[in-house]
Each structure stands twice: as structure tokens, then as C-alpha cells.
Amino acid sequence: MRIRLICLTLPMFVAIGLAQNRPVQLEIGFNGEIVADAWNPLLLITRDLGETVLEFRIDRGSLRDGIKTFTYRAVIPGGSGITVFQDDVFIPGWRSFVWSLKQDATTIASGSLGQRERDPRPLDLILSATPGVWRGRYGREARITEIAAASLPERLASYQGVKSLLIDGTGAVPRLESLTAAAAAGVLVVILNDLPSAHADLELLLTDGGVRLGAGAVIGANPELLTSLFSAALRDDESFYDALRSTATPELPAPLPQLILLIAIGVYAVMTTLLVRLAGVPGLVTALGLALVFSMAAWQLLRPPQAEYQTSVSLDLAAGNLAKRLQTTTVASLPEGLIDFEGNGRLANLRSYTATDKDLSFRLGRWQSETIFQRPTLVPALLGWEGETVRYRGSDRLRNVYVKGFGPQAELAAGDVLEPLHAEESTLPAAYLKLLPLLPEGSVIGRAGDRILALLPAEARLEEGGL
Amino acid sequence: MLKLFEALEERLRRTDMVQFLTLFFAVLIFVILTRWPTQRSVPNETWFALSQTRITVLALLALGYGSVYSLFSQRDRLLTCLALVSFVLMSIPFDIATFAASFPATPLWWSISLPLVDTVAFFGAGLFLGTTLSFLRLRALLPLAVPALLVGFIAFDLKLQQNFLNPLTASIHPSAPHLIVMSAIALATGAVLFKPPLHKLRSLRSRK
Numbered sequence: 001m002r003i004r005l006i007c008l009t010l011p012m013f014v015a016i017g018l019a020q021n022r023p024v025q026l027e028i029g030f031n032g033e034i035v036a037d038a039w040n041p042l043l044l045i046t047r048d049l050g051e052t053v054l055e056f057r058i059d060r061g062s063l064r065d066g067i068k069t070f071t072y073r074a075v076i077p078g079g080s081g082i083t084v085f086q087d088d089v090f091i092p093g094w095r096s097f098v099w100s101l102k103q104d105a106t107t108i109a110s111g112s113l114g115q116r117e118r119d120p121r122p123l124d125l126i127l128s129a130t131p132g133v134w135r136g137r138y139g140r141e142a143r144i145t146e147i148a149a150a151s152l153p154e155r156l157a158s159y160q161g162v163k164s165l166l167i168d169g170t171g172a173v174p175r176l177e178s179l180t181a182a183a184a185a186g187v188l189v190v191i192l193n194d195l196p197s198a199h200a201d202l203e204l205l206l207t208d209g210g211v212r213l214g215a216g217a218v219i220g221a222n223p224e225l226l227t228s229l230f231s232a233a234l235r236d237d238e239s240f241y242d243a244l245r246s247t248a249t250p251e252l253p254a255p256l257p258q259l260i261l262l263i264a265i266g267v268y269a270v271m272t273t274l275l276v277r278l279a280g281v282p283g284l285v286t287a288l289g290l291a292l293v294f295s296m297a298a299w300q301l302l303r304p305p306q307a308e309y310q311t312s313v314s315l316d317l318a319a320g321n322l323a324k325r326l327q328t329t330t331v332a333s334l335p336e337g338l339i340d341f342e343g344n345g346r347l348a349n350l351r352s353y354t355a356t357d358k359d360l361s362f363r364l365g366r367w368q369s370e371t372i373f374q375r376p377t378l379v380p381a382l383l384g385w386e387g388e389t390v391r392y393r394g395s396d397r398l399r400n401v402y403v404k405g406f407g408p409q410a411e412l413a414a415g416d417v418l419e420p421l422h423a424e425e426s427t428l429p430a431a432y433l434k435l436l437p438l439l440p441e442g443s444v445i446g447r448a449g450d451r452i453l454a455l456l457p458a459e460a461r462l463e464e465g466g467l
Numbered sequence: 468m469l470k471l472f473e474a475l476e477e478r479l480r481r482t483d484m485v486q487f488l489t490l491f492f493a494v495l496i497f498v499i500l501t502r503w504p505t506q507r508s509v510p511n512e513t514w515f516a517l518s519q520t521r522i523t524v525l526a527l528l529a530l531g532y533g534s535v536y537s538l539f540s541q542r543d544r545l546l547t548c549l550a551l552v553s554f555v556l557m558s559i560p561f562d563i564a565t566f567a568a569s570f571p572a573t574p575l576w577w578s579i580s581l582p583l584v585d586t587v588a589f590f591g592a593g594l595f596l597g598t599t600l601s602f603l604r605l606r607a608l609l610p611l612a613v614p615a616l617l618v619g620f621i622a623f624d625l626k627l628q629q630n631f632l633n634p635l636t637a638s639i640h641p642s643a644p645h646l647i648v649m650s651a652i653a654l655a656t657g658a659v660l661f662k663p664p665l666h667k668l669r670s671l672r673s674r675k
């Protein structure tokens with residue numbers, strides 16, 4: 001009896017043991033597909049490990065620029081049982097990509113990716129039990145991958161490298177939060193019509209067959225329309241960041257006018273020379289005292305009050321009560337030193353830097369500046385359509401209001417409603433010159449302090465690129 | 468101490484010193500005005516130019532005076548060296564003003580103390596140069612030998628890829644070897660300048 005019991009239970013324990021023999025599971029990107037030069041989801045699962053440190057070392061330099069290392073480091077708390085760590089990491093185009101998970105000095109797991117595995121093409125995700133059916137509907141250059149509903153993150157930044165997401169109703173039901181995050185990020189979420197009843201919740205997102213949400217859209221479509229949908233152009237965050245970057249330049253302190261400087265140092269030089277020449281020992285002592293006084297005065301007058309200057313500007317791409325916020329911060333430093341920036345982001349220029357899940361740091365030379373493209377986030381929309389009118393829900397006054405195709409409009413106070421009217425074109429603010437060409441016709445744009453708000457037209461017109 | 472101050476003031480009041488002080492200030496003012504930025508976007512690099520110019524002028528003055536005064540009395544040598552140290556102290560406001568606006572990576576204490584050490588050290592090197600040329604009966608070459616020695620120091624460092632004697636590099640890039648070498652020379656110079664005169668030593672011995 002005892003032998004029988006052992007024979008019966010042994011395979012069970014072996015199976016459990018085998019299932020638990022992988023203490024570390026790391027997944028970057030969707031289904032292991034990493035999109036270079038984009039924010040990618042990161043999932044790390046550890047089992048029965050204490051505190052560990054996950055580190056990515058990515059060389060994004062070139063033959064001409066040399067080694068430019070991006071280091072990502074995250075401390076994983078760990079403990080007994082399963083520990084799940086999720087984050088979004090900007091993965092730049094790499095020459096070499098090495099990752100490791102260390103516990104003190106011991107490497108628990110490590111791996112690397114070669115240059116050939118680098119692919120900057122955005123992903124087309126398929127959520128289906130029969131993905132092969134739909135592959136032919138995509139273009140030849142499409143980078144298609146299947147995804148499970150449970151693997152869809154609920155974070156906006158995860159979807160920066162995703163172009164479209166197709167749900168045909170044959171797979172598990174995805175969470176609405178995931179679809180909302182994807183759409184707000186700029187993904188074209190396509191839900192096929194006539195879904196099974198288990199997918200009824202998704203109908204909530206399909207008002208009038210399709211709705212804009214944040215920077216993207218959720219569209220209900222028939223299979224025949226898929227080819228034209230998937231050929232739609234993707235709204236590129238990089239162009240928006242570049243446009244924002246040009247408007248956020250920190251103002252450095254103005255140098256003392258040369259004339260004032262000349263008078264001050266001239267007076268000092270003449271006084272010192274005269275004291276030395278004419279006033280004997282008291283003159284010499286006074287001249288030395290004068291040197292001390294002028295030194296202190298010069299320090300007070302010429303030393304700028306602060307050594308580091310920062311300017312931020314953000315752009316909210318809004319539709320359907322949600323907005324995708326793209327923010328850039330430019331840091332200028334007068335002395336050479338290490339800049340610590342609270343928050344997630346990446347550097348605009350090719351420079352070595354270190355990021356964690358909370359902040360990033362990099363070195364700046366004297367009188368140098370660097371722009372940080374912060375991680376896109378999901379925020380409530382401050383501008384929204386109410387029929388043919390636009391309601392402003394912010395607190396600061398919205399200035400430089402402009403409707404593409406209509407022209408400049410009146411300023412808006414909190415709670416004001418705007419009815420777009422055709423107006424004569426006037427000189428556009430510098431910040432808009434680069435932004436307006438990136439927005440579809442009918443978009444509303446305005447500026448409230450260091451925030452630029454853009455409201456996309458309510459309808460998602462497929463003939464204009466789907467967005 | 469007061470006597471020393473009186474003697475120093477007397478030395479500084481002489482025409483040659485006042486002329487060199489005026490010329491020194493004029494050079495520093497010229498450098499500041501030509502390098503001072505007029506726009507806020509332009510980095511302020513004035514300190515780098517001023518620091519190097521200041522230390523070069525001081526080194527040339529110290530070498531020149533040291534070599535010329537090698538045959539003068541010990542008191543005259545000491546007073547001349549102290550007068551040059553006064554030049555360093557009186558030019559500190561120029562250094563501080565440009566340092567404050569330029570934000571160099573060099574520490575302020577280095578910018579203030581290095582010219583003091585280097586000036587005394589170069590004065591000592593000048594004494595050695597003058598004595599050597601006198602021994603070789605080649606003092607006529609002094610006007611050529613003084614800048615040549617400074618160039619030689621710079622070339623020596625460039626050859627060794629080190630910074631022992633080059634004041635130009637040391638003024639903007641702190642260097643421990645330079646500080647050690649120059650401090651040693653400055654201490655040796657101080658020992659020579661403050662050493663009791665030979666006749667006093669002899670009289671002390673005869674009294675014993």
C-alpha cells in the first residue's frame with residue numbers, strides 16, 4: 001500500500017519540481033519581440049529569490065561616436081514565493097545588449113542580444129485563437145505577433161512600439177483597461193464586428209462603430225476593411241517630441257554688460273596702482289584689503305544664483321476624455337557635473353546615461369544642455385468635444401487657441417465652451433509651427449502655461465490615414 | 468614686521484614695479500574684455516584665458532626678476548620676490564570675477580593658491596638661471612634665456628606627457644605632481660631667500 005502511494009505521489013512531486021526549476025523568467029517587449037527606439041514592456045518573475053538587481057547594459061554608440069552606454073537598473077525586492085516586477089523601459093537601437101540579474105556578487109541569470117536582432121519596426125498585435133487567418137491582411141513589411149489577452153499591459157507607455165491591435169473574438173477577452181491604454185497610446189485597436197457574447201464588454205468602446213481615445217482609436221470593422229485599416233499611418237511620437245524640444249530652451253543668466261565690467265575692473269586697477277604708488281604702507285595695506293573686498297563683491301555680483309536650469313513643456317494629445325501626455329524637459333548646467341532627474345525618460349542626444357525605475361542620471365559638461373523625453377503617460381483630457389463645440393476643463397487660461405482648418409480662436413477660461421469659427425490667419429506661435437502639420441484637420445490646439453493641449457477631431461476618418 | 472612692510476612698500480613704489488603692475492593689470496583687463504561673452508547662450512570661457520595669461524605673465528616676471536636679481540643683495544631679492552607675491556594677491560579679484568562667471572571644473576582654492584606657489588618657484592628658478600649664466604659669463608643672454616626657460620619647462624612636460632613644470636596646463640587642470648614639484652622649488656627658494664647672510668654667520672662663529 002505504501003509503495004503504491006509513493007508510486008502515485010512521486011510523479012506529482014517531480015512534476016511540481018520541474019515546473020519550479022526556472023527561478024527567473026524575463027520578458028521584454030510583446031511575446032519577446034522588442035521594438036528598438038521605443039518604450040517596451042518589461043516583465044520579470046522570480047521565485048524564492050531574495051533582493052536582486054536587474055541590469056541592462058546597452059551600447060547604443062557607433063563606430064564614429066564610440067561607446068555610448070545606456071544602463072537600466074532596478075532593485076527587485078524578492079522574498080519567498082513569486083515576485084512579479086513590471087516596468088516600461090526605453091530600449092534604444094543597440095550595438096550590444098546584455099542583461100543580468102544579480103544577487104550580491106552572484107549572477108542568477110544573464111543573456112544578450114546581438115545587433116541582428118535589432119528591429120525598429122512597430123508591432124501589429126493579433127489577439128486570436130487563429131492568428132494565421134489574418135496575417136494576409138497586413139502589408140508585406142508588417143511585423144506581426146500573436147499576444148495573449150492576459151499579457152496585455154495596462155500601461156500607456158508599453159504600447160509606444162505598437163501600431164495596431166486586432167481582436168477577432170476567438171481568444172480570451174482582454175481587459176478594457178488594457179485596450180484603453182493601447183488606444184490612448186496611439187494604437188489602432190480594431191475589434192471585428194459580430195463578436196461572441198463573452199466579448200460583449202468590448203461594445204462599450206465601440207460607440208458609433210469607432211471612437212477616438214487619446215492619441216489612437218478603437219474601431220469596429222468588418223474583415224473586408226482590415227487591409228485598408230492596417231495600411232494606416234502611425235502617429236510618430238518622435239516628431240512630437242522634436243517639435244516640443246524646440247520650444248523648451250532654458251534661459252541662462254545674462255552676462256554682465258562689458259561696459260559695467262570695464263568700469264569696475266578699471267576703477268579697481270587704477271585705485272590699486274595709485275595706492276601702491278602714492279600712499280605708503282597704509283596704501284599697500286589698503287590695496288591688499290581692496291583686493292579682498294573686490295573679490296567678494298565680484299563673487300556676489302557675477303556668480304549666477306543657480307547652477308542648473310530646467311524648462312519643461314508638455315503636449316496632451318486628447319480625444320474621448322483621455323489624453324496621452326508627451327513631456328520634454330531640457331536641463332542646462334553651468335558647471336560640469338552629474339545631473340539627477342526624478343522621473344522616467346530618455347535622453348534626446350547620443351550620450352551615456354543610467355536609468356532606474358524611478359529616475360535617470362547623466363553627466364553634462366560645462367554650459368551644456370540635454371533634453372529628456374519623458375515617458376508618455378495617460379492623463380484626463382482637459383479639452384473635450386460636446387457635439388460641435390469644445391469644452392475647456394482646465395484651471396489656467398487657455399491662450400493661443402487655434403483650430404486647424406478654421407484659424408485662430410478666442411482665449412478660453414476654465415469651463416468655457418468654444419464654437420470653432422472661421423477666422424483670418426495670423427502669425428502662429430513658434431511652438432505651433434512644427435506641431436500643426438502633425439495634427440489632422442479639425443484639431444484644436446491651445447497653450448496653458450507650459451502645457452500645450454491638442455484635441456483631435458471626434459471622428460476617426462480612415463481615408464486620412466485612420467487617425 | 469613693520470620694517471619689512473615699509474621695505475616692501477618702498478620696493479613696490481619703485482618705477483619698474485609700478486610700470487609692470489600697470490602693464491600686468493592692462494593685460495588682464497584686455498583679456499577679460501576680449502573674452503567676455505555678450506550673449507547669454509554663449510559659454511563664458513573668460514576664466515580659462517585669464518588664468519593662463521595671468522600665470523604666464525607672473526612666471527615671466529618671476530623668472531626675469533629672479534635672474535636679474537641673482538647678483539643683488541639678499542634683502543633686495545627677498546623684497547622683489549615679496550613684491551611679485553603682492554602682484555599675485557592684487558590680481559586675485561580678476562581671477563575670482565571670471566571664475567564666478569565661468570563655472571570651471573577647477574576648484575577655487577587651486578586657482579588662488581597655485582599662482583602664489585608658482586611665482587615663488589619661478590623666482591627661484593630665475594635666481595638659478597641668473598647665477599648659472601653669470602658663472603658662464605653669458606648674462607647678456609638673459610632676455611632670451613628667460614622666455615626660453617619657460618618654453619623649456621613646457622616642452623619638458625609635453626615630452627614626458629606629465630605635468631611637473633608647465634604652469635599653463637596646471638592653472639586649469641589641477642595636478643598633484645606639479646604642486647609637489649613647484650612647492651619643493653618654492654620651499655628651496657624660501658630657504659635661499661631667508662637664509663642668514665654669510666658675513667652674519669661668520670660673525671656669529673667668531674663671537675663663539
